[in-house]
Amino acid sequence: MCAERLLGDVALAILAKAPIPGRAKTRLIPALGPEGAARLHERLLRHTLEVACAALPPERITLWTALNHAHPLFLELAERHGIALRPQPEGDLGARMHYALAQANGPAMVVGSDCAVLTPALLGTCTEALEDHDAVCLPAEDGGYALLGVRHCDPRLFDAIPWGTSGVMGETRERIAALGWRLACPATVWDVDRPADLARLSVAYPTLGAAP
Template identity: 35%
Template sequence: MAQIIIIAKEPVAGRVKTRLTPPYNPDQAAALAEAALRDSLLTVSATPASQRILALDGLPGSWLLPGFVVIPQRGTGLDERLAAAFSDAYRLRPEAVVLIGMDTPQVTPALLGEAVEGLERHDAVFGPAADGGFWLLGLREPDPSLLLGVPMSHPETGKLQLDRLDRAGLTVHLLPELTDVDTAADAVAVAEQVPSSRFAATLRGLGR
């Protein structure tokens, strides 16, 4: 059994989903971010895991569900924050770790369950994102060197991260590609995939 981390920002206007503005204003972008985070928390809650962790930049709010251990993010660049989240979770409980972000409200318990099970047979699990990044990374034995220095928010981030895992000699289980919600077009496309989600309902409430 693995533990699952969501790495997220507190959904505060002006600090999250800035690429959605325009067409949305900062409050609307924050509302979409909170909805995506709520959907992600629900999905993780519905997935069997040894521990559920929220690695948070900011403060928890009313959107937080019971059963999550909240830890602060550490580091400056995203590679440092990801490496620290893995290390901190592994220190709390020395078991395999699956990490996702808050940008894929369409993720399902089945997909996360596949990631957890994948770490029983592989050293790593990797979920590529349509924008060239990745939406999930799972490690049986987290090591900061697997992440530190990998360029993030780059068109080839996913390829470079996967290359890093391959060069370390790790066996990798690949998951299906998902779309991160970064742009307004992404938001519409993802909402269409999960029309009953909080994310889709929030988008409809904005008249989109």
């Protein structure tokens, strides 16, 4: 079960696809094959839930599902950790992130499932940052971000963002500045997105990076 330590009233939305071969971690298929990429996605998702549940109580965590909302992995994780499951809506990544944050009706953060370096301490730091900042981000080395948190959700942070490019974080910074918001960026992190990331994962996290 998730930790009982309450860090404010900040909600956490985790966006994840079902680990369906050929549909999950598709950019890693050339290196791992469809089955291997799906298994790695499952390991990363399990890791993300363990991290989240070490930092926040279960009632503040929602796993937003895609591809197969009733996939056995989702059902298992919900039962094990006591978290809520909700289906991601239609739309691009920005629309889905905005929807998940807006449903919290208050301070909230959103993450994916491919940031292996996310820790309970770092997640707690991001949570606490929202006490005196309007937004918090964990910029990624590739120019995107692994986490975004806001005190109040605004669709302008997500509309017409060039998702999947190196300009995501820069554009998001500009949107936040235009809103007059205070932004905290406690750390820069890296995601597991491309074949080049696999060697780094195997060194830093041997269990996660284990051969499929």
